[in-house]
Amino acid sequence: MLTPSFTAQLDQHTLWRRDFALRLKHLSSWLRDNELLDDATSDRLRGLEQQVRSDKVVVAFVAEFSRGKSELINAIFFSGYKRRIMPASAGRTTMCPTELGWDPELPACLRLLPIETRLQPQALSEWRQLPEHWQQIELDVKDPAQLAEALQKVSEVRHVSVDEARELGFWHEDAPEDNPRVDAAGRIEVPRWRHALINIAHPLLKQGLVVLDTPGLNAIGAEPELTVNLIPQAHAVVFILAADAGVSRSDLTIWREHLAVAPGEADSRLVVLNKIDTLWDALSTPEQVEAQIQRQRDTSAEVLGLPASRVIPVSAQKGLLAKVGNDTELLMASRLPELELALAQGTMGQRQRILRSAVTAGLAELRQDVARSLHARRRELAEQRVELKGLRGKNTAVIRHMQSRIELERAEFDESGARLHAVRSIHLKLLRDLTEMLGAAQVRAQVADLATTLRQPGLKLGASRAYAEAFERLRGQLAKAQAASAEIHAMLAAAFRQLNSEQGFSLQVPREPDLSRFGKDLDLIERSHLQYLGVRNMLRMAQPAFAERVVRALTARLRAVYESALGEVEQWNKSAASQLDGQLRERRRNFNRRIEALDRIQQAAAGLDERIVEIESQEATLDQSVRQLAALTSALMDTSAAAEVRPPLERAEAAA
Template sequence: MTASFNEQFGQHGAWRRGFASQLQELREWLMAQDLLDVSVQERLQRLEDQMRGDKVMVAFVAEFSRGKSELINAIFFAHYGRRLMPASAGRTTMCPAELGWEADLMPSLRLLPIDTRESPESLGQWRVRSDSWVQYPLDIGNAQQIADTLVKVAEVRKVSVDQARRLGFWHDDDEADNPMVDADGWVDVPMWRHALINMPHPLLKQGLVILDTPGLNAVGAEPELTVNLIPQAHAVVFVLGADTGVTKSDLAIWRDHVLPAGAGKAGGDDALAASRLVVLNKVDTLWDSLSSGAQVQAQLRRQQQDSANLLGVSVDKVLPVSAQKGLVAKVNRNDVLLQASGLPAFEDLLANGIMGQRQKVLQAAVHANVQQLQGQVDRVINMRRRELDDQLAELCGLRGKNASVIAGMRSRIEGESQEFDQSSTKVQAMRTVHMRMLKDIFQLLSSAALKKELLELKEALDQRGLKLGVRKIYEQTFERLHAVAVKVLAQAEEMQNLMSTSFRELNAEFSFSLQVPPTLMLSDFTEDLRSIEGSYTQYLGLSSAFKLTSADFSQRLIKALALRLRTVFEAASNDVEMWSKSLTAPVDAQLRERKRSYTRRLEAVDRISGAATDLEERIADMENAQAHLGSLQRQLISASAQLLVPLWTERAQIASASLDINLVA
């Protein structure tokens, strides 16, 4: 049997922890060898933080009563021996629920009242206001208490039609999807807007985040779900009912809230589309004692094919599952029923899809950072090697020479040192221009600049009534945002050209050995802009025109957009800062190493001016230092190669391995 999702995710977490420990060992080793400059340290720290804090989000999306919460119970919580998420008849998740683990918070269920929808603040803004959430503690050792507490995510309250309209659950233009009105004129709406479940579950502690979303009416009223949370999930599981097939509301959720923008079209995001899995749940409803096994399988295959055709996915992405039977089978340890439920096959596809994509992302980050790190450290070692070669040649040339020759050499070294000190003026001039250009780039990526770019769109959404021209303004806004990315890269190229010219001049005038600086790459920035642009389009067409007439909804939409864009701009700014430091780090390293070299050369000349024996001892020291540098270089190559071993080939071995570095005094 293949490993379950839980087992594969556990292996992934073990690899991340092991890799982070390796990075920590490498940092300590570099520090002990005085090879850890600011740029290298920051690169190591960022990579280590990424490994330790990496989150993997799996979003479960479905219309009501498709068995979504039962599927979550079966995959993640069967070891409790009972249901944790409410999934029984008449009880289902009514508000979006995020399950994760934050070690600095107590195990708890936190609930945001639905009334907050009547304010213009976005969900992201409410997240930081802890006093606005209702909190219930969770007793992790008591499964019954956890289940009884989590039932609260299924709570509803009765409101008038007018209030339901203000809360986003009643739409005059689409009455078919509105909630039922009882005899007294009241309708049921969710009691809560959002739920945060903080549990020290083994997988949640390793970085898994589970997003359980409600049906179409609730999802459509919360733009941050569609434009922020669901698009950023590493896998989205779309749950259908085998007894219903693809309904109209299922298709609306799939097209508007699950299918990534551009997927299935020329140039679409195939990798993102590949992370969308479809579960045809409740297949046990087709298990009919009056039908043969072959007839049941034929009916199931037709349902799979029909669902795949309607959703526009390959049939192998539609997996038949009985979450209820799978949960029962896991609790009762019934392997035959477990296989019949289809749950193991789905867990394997889910694990391979998430782990495969996540590992590719992490492996790309590892390769880029480790190779650059190795290059930076290797240049420092080579600088020291060249300085040692020069010092050794000088010392060997002093064999058999008299005091006047030695004094002449000391005078020459002092002259070289004074001449080299003049380079600081040129370096400072280069730094001044560099910082000015860097400031210009940071200004392009600042919150103030982003706010200015969004102003016209905000004003259009703030207008009363129908906003039929907002789509064009939206497109123009993103044209300007894409232009910002182009300007940033152009500024960075100009800065790189400046540094390249300065490096050549320093090499020619002061015998530096600076190489052409690297090019700034902002592929994540441009890709994220395209992704965000596509995520919002469903809210700006004619089908959403009436929804946009709500001032509260429009304000939540623009605030959600601003929040996500601010995150992307800040990430790009951080990338620029890291790149900028990689430009100046070699200059700092060569200044430091050259000054250290002059000091050591003068000390050596002073020591040997009195006795020939000191000369031979000093030559021996230089030769030993050369051998030591060779050893450091070999250890660096070995450590870097070990860090670059592919995750998917030797993950378990790497997790328990430690860097093969022996510190040399």
């Protein structure tokens, strides 16, 4: 039952990634064979390969309880098992945030983090690095029954006292209407697990899809790292409503506090009006049913402030039933293919465009650097050819004089090393200063006042202002780092111009890193935290343990942003340093080749012409290398190449 679905789009993207990886491997081998693979180029190739191989598409499913969220996940991703995999029956639903993905380094398993870890200060990202604290259950992906039974554990609960529920973040005296029900024994039902990680070799998950299944409002709000880190970083958020109820009060709270985006960012949000089969009324005509669905769709879009095109009516249950039973008519009636198409064209299409654009830019810079090295070799050979042709008809004394001149040039070149060392020293000092600006210590310093405000007991009435001031400092630090990188760039440009003039190099400073895009990451983090400061969560923030989790979640996310910025600066530095090292190395090789050539000419009368022919042959080889480089990199940048029929590596070789 083939539809232009999310699955098909992800398959296409995976084929492109595999093709790209093979082409990149071929380019790497070619560079190594031609002695063009320096440290910076090798790092850039590894970065491109890692970027493409590890690229993940994160889709978060968010809903209040009983909206059919888990059933929708089953229908879209797991219908191939011909049964429900995620718990979706009455009273048996996902109780903790659950991530489904694939890590080939791990066995197929379910890992569960106990809810009691909330009582400790570590952020969720830190717990991920402590596997010994997770309960692990092996999964048999070939046995759907065992798989489904094991995954029922994400619906497990515990019954605790009111005091323990308060410590865990599930009970608030200031918001009694949101508190869970107390049973006859005075106990409260809470999730048994804080977070679940499902690692299975499902075809979609192996291709880089990560599905984030979130619990209802009370559980969402109690885990700040979920709402201020994981959900905002998802490439798409699917928000599920019930078609018969529309946007309820708790639905609207989730949307306003956790999911609302700026008007220009609506493409990352899809709203599913689920359970439209409840509106299929035998006493109404199909036209009347359709009109009712359309009214609910328009009303929901208006309340949420979205275009109606972003609200998709669906019956997840009927869609799953249709896929299991191969019932095309029922599948069309469920409208599930419409949702799959929206995910494919929106989420996957946008993600692919961003990734391919980044890869193309990286390849263009790599080609420019390698082409510059080839050009330097070509120029050195041309100078040597002219020099040797000038020796035709000259006697031995002239050749010895030429040898002495080359030795003198080499000595003068070696003496210039002191100036190069001075340039490197200044460069490294400025780089150290820039690195400190983007280090973890600076992150802590910029948010220290905010952390103090959030950790104060009671209501955090000044939290909004503290956030604004902290993020203003963070943006200022980024601007300061950008100014420092501009200073380094200008210094290198002047030094490279002087070296080009004095030594005949062809050095060019790599493009300065653009740190402004990390400012956009800061904007996203700030917005997600400010959304979190609604009345409901301000009451939670009054609890010291909860406020500490918010601080740790914020610090972890900011540290990740600054580490990414620092990584970009380090790559830029390596590119500039390797370019200089490469041309220095090539110049030294050229001195050796010139002296060796003159020695051979002195020993044999025919040596001069032979060496000139040899150089001309090397020049022709370099010209061919330039063409091969262009062909190999163009093939990598050609995003339509994956659609060709021939095997990917064969296509890359043919292009070369």
